[in-house]
Amino acid sequence: MFDCAIVGGGPAGLTAAIYLARFHLRVRLLDAGDSRCALIPLTRNHAGFPDGISGIELLDRMRAQATKYGVEIVSGHCDRLERAEESFLVHGPGAPFSARTVLLATGVVNHRPAAIDEELHATALQQGLLRYCPVCDGYEVTDKRVAVLGTGDRGCAEAIFLRGYTRDVTLIAPDGGHEFTDKQRRSLDEAGIAIVDGPADGFRIEQDRLLLDTRGTSHGFDSVYPALGSHIRTELLYELGGERGEDGCITVDTHQRTDVRWLYAAGDVVLGLDQISHAMGEAGVAATTIRNDLAQRYPVRR
Ligand SMILES: Cc1cc2nc3c(=O)[nH]c(=O)nc-3n(C[C@H](O)[C@H](O)[C@H](O)COP(=O)(O)OP(=O)(O)OC[C@H]3O[C@@H](n4cnc5c(N)ncnc54)[C@H](O)[C@@H]3O)c2cc1C
Incomplete structure (x- = not known):
């Protein structure tokens, strides 16, 4: 049983993974490998990199940071999330696995x-x-x-x-x-x-x-x-009956909770601002909420 399954390994999913692992929680991240961040030749507006950084290098650094703290990163597509009592069954590459919470960080695809x-x-x-x-x-x-x-x-x-x-x-x-x-x-x-x-x-x-x-x-x-719009990757939420807003993005509360219990969302899939900093910020909020919500269910202790 994982404490959290993260679907999506872009800036949102990887930031949440780093936070959650550093809360001493068990995290598995599934990533289909087409983050929009990987398309950025050199981002110059991401704070902290005065000479810019390529999207691929930023993702590499975040993956290294997540694995350093014990996150399991699995390459492949999550096809389905199944509700089971107080957890989810996550269907992807290999055998399905159970997770107490799921974070959707699936992003968007530009037309x-x-x-x-x-x-x-x-x-x-x-x-x-x-x-x-x-x-x-x-x-x-x-x-x-x-x-x-x-x-x-x-x-x-x-x-x-x-x-x-x-x-x-x-x-x-x-x-x-x-x-x-x-x-x-x-x-x-x-x-x-x-x-x-x-x-x-x-x-x-x-x-x-x-x-x-x-x-x-x-x-x-x-x-x-x-300027042709984008496809917002909300399929996994839709299958669980969760809410989307008029803009097609996933509806969340101020702590990144969707209206499906124990399901959270962060990044471009939540708001069409499409900024790395925003995706990371939402992910930090989501991860802290997941930790604190889990602590209501069972003691999170060393
Ligand atoms: C050309 C270009 C330039 C940009 N330049 C900048 C810039 O300079 N500065 C800036 O701040 N932002 C920039 N952006 C925007 C930035 O890339 C995004 O805001 C950011 O990547 C969003 O992060 P995310 O984690 O929400 O989504 P993404 O980075 O898109 O990651 C989503 C991940 O989820 C995975 N996924 C989706 N569905 C599934 C599934 N069912 N199972 C498994 N995995 C799944 C995808 O494979 C992907 O890896 C740019 C975007 C583009 C396209």
């Missing part, structure tokens, strides 16, 4: 532009030609030529946010014509944002720029931000 193939996508991400998080790396496109691939509320909000970094912002509809309200169109005009109808295709890299075509015209940018 990618359909017209960019895998290889180009990976190369463009590494070179900063494709970016997914203006809060994280908008600073890096200061005074550069930038496009947002999107439309409607999401595209409009992202383009206006990026206007805080550069005058040269173009909003391109990914699939066809733009869908704006009059108010959105006025805001874009007033901010001086260029509006281009799609579909956008023909993506390619030339001379340190990401090029794309719309209706026979070629455009080149220093960086392109897809």
Whole structure:
């Protein structure tokens, strides 16, 4: 019997694992191995690393820290959580195992532009030609030529946010014509944002720029931000009948408890701010809550 099973080995799951192991609790962490953190070539807004740190190195360091304190890290996908009396049966690679509590730290997956193939996508991400998080790396496109691939509320909000970094912002509809309200169109005009109808295709890299075509015209940018939304990985919660908010994220109380008893959640799957620091902060709160809730059930003593 584990005190806690953590599903997800990104910044949220690994932070919680470190805390829980240092509370002298037994922890097993299952990770399917596609943390969004691993896509970050160099994060420069994560406090404590003045020259930045790559997402992969940050994850490596956190895994080393978690295993140092005795966390069992298992590679593989958790397919199902089954409720059993006062615990959960966790189904993943190997035999199912029991845990008194479960923390969901399963994150989200960004919707990618359909017209960019895998290889180009990976190369463009590494070179900063494709970016997914203006809060994280908008600073890096200061005074550069930038496009947002999107439309409607999401595209409009992202383009206006990026206007805080550069005058040269173009909003391109990914699939066809733009869908704006009059108010959105006025805001874009007033901010001086260029509006281009799609579909956008023909993506390619030339001379340190990401090029794309719309209706026979070629455009080149220093960086392109897809603003196409994301898939929020709440399947395990859904099967247990837990609540999601209107935004599709897992609903939790101020201590990261879901409305399913002994089930907790932290990180991007809870709030779409999509920041490492936030994922870590929520995980610290969740881990401390799990420890204190468990202590109500049985004495946590040396
Ligand atoms: C290109 C890019 C750049 C970014 N730059 C920055 C930056 O500079 N600064 C910053 O603060 N943030 C940045 N972010 C955001 C940051 O990566 C995320 O906020 C952070 O990774 C969220 O951590 P998380 O633990 O909640 O989720 P994730 O890191 O996504 O981890 C979730 C983990 O759960 C696992 N998982 C999911 N379902 C299951 C399952 N059923 N069974 C087993 N495992 C499962 C996944 O495989 C994954 O490993 C960036 C994101 C991207 C995409």
